[in-house]
Amino acid sequence: MPNAGYGTLFMLVLLIAASVWLGTVAQRVVRKGAFVKGYFLGNRGLGAWALALTATVQSGGTFMGFPSMVYSHGWIVALWISGYMIVPLTGFAVVGKRMAQLSRRTNAVTVPDLFRERFQSPRVGLIALVFVLTFMTSMMIAQFKAGALIMKIAWPGSGTLALSEDSGQFRLGADSLMGLRKAGVPETTVSKLQPLVGEAFADKGELKAQLTKLLVPGEFDVSGNKILAAAEPTDWLYFFGLGIFALTVVGYTLIGGFLAAVWTDLFQSVMMLFGVTILLVLAIPAANGVEAATLAAVQQTGEAFAFGPGYSKDGREFLPLGLAISFFCVWVFAGFGSPASVVRVMASKSTEHIRKSIFLLGGYNLLIYIPLIMICICGRALIPDLEKTDEIIPRLTLKLTDKLPGGSLLAGLVLTAPFGAVMATVSGYLVVIASGLVRDIYQRFINPQAGPHEIKRLTYIAMISVGIFAVAMNIKPVEYLQVFVVFSGSGGAVTFVVPALMAAYWRRATATGCAAAMLAGGGTLIAFYVSGFLLPDPMMGPKSSVRPFYWMGVDPILWGLAASTAGGIFGSLLTSPPDAAHVSKMFDRQETAQ
Amino acid sequence: MSSTEEDPVVSSSRREAVVVLSMVAIALSYTITTCYRMGYGTGTQEPKFVRLFFGIAFPDWVFWGIVVPWLTCFVLGSTFAFFVMKDADLGVELEDDDDLPGDAPVGASLTTEGAPDA
Known part of the structure; x- marks a missing residue:
């Protein structure tokens, strides 16, 4: 079995060192202002590059689950991911400017903060907090496992290349x-x-x-x-990987807070672009072009590999029409609904930076997703009959760089990209979860008069505790990592998209309406996942033991959004209008009283 | 003192959101319709390809249904960002402190006129 070699380990150590260094640089910036805004929001100083490449890029899964899907199901995965064509616009131009403005007007640092102040309701803030913690904690625990597995892969002689969970x-x-x-x-x-x-x-x-x-x-x-x-x-290598991963990611996030998370995310996004470009340049000639690769793959599998609804060994329909529509919407709404994305927009420096980031992210997505699909199609031709399909990127990388001078380092560069991606995801989530615990629980409900030193100390304690909790949960690791990722992403969308639109644009929206929108959206999604667990496999969509119930062949995100919209509208219209003076403060031009 | 004139950020954002959500609807309709008509239910047909350069090629339904609209979205999105979206002042942060929101009256230390970038 091929091994990753010392090049990969070297690159991984380099990545860890770079991340810690970025954490210390971020710390210096944080020290310049008040602790809470600096540590949790980077003093609202995010520029276009940081905003573009960190707010909506789904980095954790890009190098992991996605290539495996292309290898397994063929060209149809291009349609599955196609919603990303419009994500740069929706991610920043639907509510971006308003969220950035509202967060300044309300002095909000976290998403629950923002909803609480916009609707003048502690209840709304609390509901938002519960959903943020639920979805983000489940995602973060799953990502710890991914980090540990990648660390294990990078170990020379481990004989492991897959990100398989078993x-x-x-x-x-x-x-x-x-x-x-x-x-x-x-x-x-x-x-x-x-x-x-x-x-x-x-x-x-x-x-x-x-x-x-x-x-x-x-x-x-x-x-x-x-x-x-x-x-x-x-599995000692797994535990070793878990320990190193946890120490690194908690360590540098603790040092530099939000900015450390953002800068590391930016760094790994650039690395990922390098990795994809190198692989594309090597893979296409090796497979005699994408057309020849597709035809070779069709010979192995059948015509379905090149058409919809996609090829599956067991005859499952990967992407029937209803799911194709659903997944287009999943990426669009997850792009601006996720609390981690909203926080980054809140931290943007100005509208000029928001505008520029649309262009930057548009170019980045084009250079990542379509090339990655071509790479994996070539991979299917070059390495047929792969048992563990999530090995495709590591295996293809080692195969293509084997004879090149400095090939081991090149392979290392590509293989460490997923590690950086997972680190960045976890780091961002750690900041949001810690801010939820300290700002939205301790400072709100326990000690509103807490001073900066106390807040700082508690933030560090919260972050270390969350890290220990995530490690403890992964000693007996969670199964079905990818399901947690999709569940968390969809959860953020169905819970926060409609409330965000209401907060930004609807004067008549009330606290009850916002609470109803969150509860109806989140509740519907959870109900569909529970139902899917209990019902037999409908043989459609990505294969997983924990799958949602696809009522009428449609992903629950659409039903969740419909329920959330209905909840928001009826909840608002059936209750008294909000205080006019407060609404004016949120929507109207404000002059400073001198 | 506050007036009842709607903040320019609100009106420009609302307008932009409507345009973007309309673009989402158009992109969704075009992509799904094209891919479904050209790429689904083709039975045992051989795939047809659109060949580009350096060995890059796509099945025709992927090219017309995904690659072309993706490039179009990039061009239109960039044009929208640089020529249609309006820059506006997001307002000035309250004085640097770690206080909870609501400790100071909202808007008390805000100005939307001529404020520098944060």
Whole structure:
């Protein structure tokens, strides 16, 4: 099995060093002003580049889940991601200027702050806070796992290239059987496992296949998970990776706060662009062009690889029409609905920088997504029949750089991009979560008179505690990482898009309307995910054990947005209009009283 | 003292939001319709390609349904950002402090006229 080599490790160490250095530079800037605004909002000084490449770029998944999907389902994934063509505009030009203005008018530092002050309602602030913490914490925990896995990949000789969630040597020993008996697994079931004792399995899937042959379905349903857990190896490289990742990302975020998160995000976005460009230049000639690559892939799979609704081994419809419409909307609305994105727009320096960032992000998206699709199509032709499809980028990189001078470093540059991407995502979320805990809970409800030193100390404690919590949650890591990512992104959109539009443009919007919009949107999404978990697989959309219920073939984000709109409109119209003087302060030209 | 004249940021943002959301509707309709008509339900048809340069090529439905509108959105979006969107003063931050919002009256230390960039 190919290995990442020392070049990758070297680049990773370089990336970590650069991130810590950026954290210290950010710290110097933060010291210039008041702690809260500096640490949580970068003194509202984000320029066009930082805004463009960090506010709406979905960096964590770009190098991970997305290439795997192109490899598995073909050209249809271009339609799945096509909403990104308009994201630069929607991300900044729909509510960007107003959010930046409202945050200044209300002196808001966080998203709950902003909603609370705009609607003069602690209840609205609290609901916003609960949703922010729910969606962002689940996403952040999942990202810690991704960071640990990438660190493990980068380790020379680890023999691991996949970001698979179940890779490792699975083995049932005599002690495992003893443990299973103690855990209440019936003796009849344990005795059937005897032939597997001492045998090694490359991954959980392989062991699961053996178990389904040995056990009757009822036995597997009852004891399957316990047996799989008993056979799971202690993955020291994973724990090592988790420790290094947590120390690094919590460390530099702690030092530099919001600016450290933003600058690292910007740095990794540029690295990712380099990585994609290098891979594109190498992959196309190696595959004799994209057309030849597509035809080779079609020969391996069938015509469906080049058409909609996409190729799937098991006959699943990857992107039927309803989901194609849905996913176009997912990216559009997630772009300006995510609390992490809204915070960055709040921190923008001026409208001129917001405008420039539309151009910069437009160019960046063009240079990332369409080339990445072509790279993965070439990858399918060059490395057919990949068992773990999320290995495609690392494997292709190693294959293409193998014979090049300095190839190991080049491979390192490409392979460390996902690590940087995950670090940046986690770092940004750490700041938002810590600000929620300190600003929106402690300063709001416990001690409104807290001084700067106390706030600073509590912020550090909150950040370290969140880091420890995320590490603890990943000692027994969460499964289905990608689902957490999509759930969190969709959750941000259905909960905050309509309230943001109401806050920005509707004078008649009331606190009850805003609360109803958030609860209806978020509640609908959660209900559809719970239903999907309980119902049989409809054989459409991305394959996952935790999937939403696609009512009428449509992703829940559209139902969530519809429910949120209805909640917002009816909730507002059925309650008394808001205080006219306050609305005027939010919407009308203000003169300074001298 | 506050007047009842709507802030220019509000009116220009609202106008821009309407234009952008209309562009979303057009991009969505065009992309989905083109891809569905050219790229879905083709049975066992061989893919047709649009060949560009340096070995870059796309299935025709991807080129016309995704690549062309993506480039168009980039050009129109940039034009919109540089020539249509209005610059406006976002207002001045309240004095640097760590106070909670609401501790000072909203707008008390704000000015929207001639304020420097933050």
